[in-house]
Amino acid sequence: NAGVTQTPKFRILKIGQSMTLQCAQDMNHNYMYWYRQDPGMGLKLIYYSVGAGITDKGEVPNGYNVSRSTTEDFPLRLELAAPSQTSVYFCASSYRASGRVTDTQYFGPGTRLTVL
């Protein structure tokens, strides 16, 4: 059971380039999330998904896109990378049963992205 996996671990992009950050989970979780963590700041939610085919914006969605075609995978797409997107990106997943709000989020190891 690998949990939540993310690739790549590190990436350097030039301004204007695009890339996809991969995230996969093998725990059959219904909810998946993308966060960014800037130095000295709290994590901020970019996008989330409550199930395959359903995604919604979080707190800081501008400049990003997501899709969720399967339960396991939740890729994050950066279009036209900007220096402001330099950050550490974390994917997380959880199983939320109907009516429950105390689901534990399991985080991946993160992707460190630098945009120059």
Add this chain to the structure above:
Amino acid sequence: KNQVEQSPQSLIILEGKNCTLQCNYTVSPFSNLRWYKQDTGRGPVSLTIMTFSENTKSNGRYTATLDADTKQSSLHITASQLSDSASYICVKTRGAGSYQLTFGKGTKLSVIP
């Protein structure tokens, strides 16, 4: 303004000692308050989750408390170990029933021999 404020920003303690980390939050209600541990270069790991009606939750040497009247939570670490060196993050849900989380900036704890 972040709805979750943590103190101190950083803390150094001797191995074997106890410590308490503080979290103040604004905006109620919420459905639950969480504490996470984040080792350097790793993703956060959940320590405790307390609902609005709970006032204490333990996980081994970690004990979290919640005072809804004063809007404060604390994380007490007993008999600290070198492996406790990490950032500890206080997190609250954005509202009752919400699955969106508001993260504090964390307290960086260093345990030295």
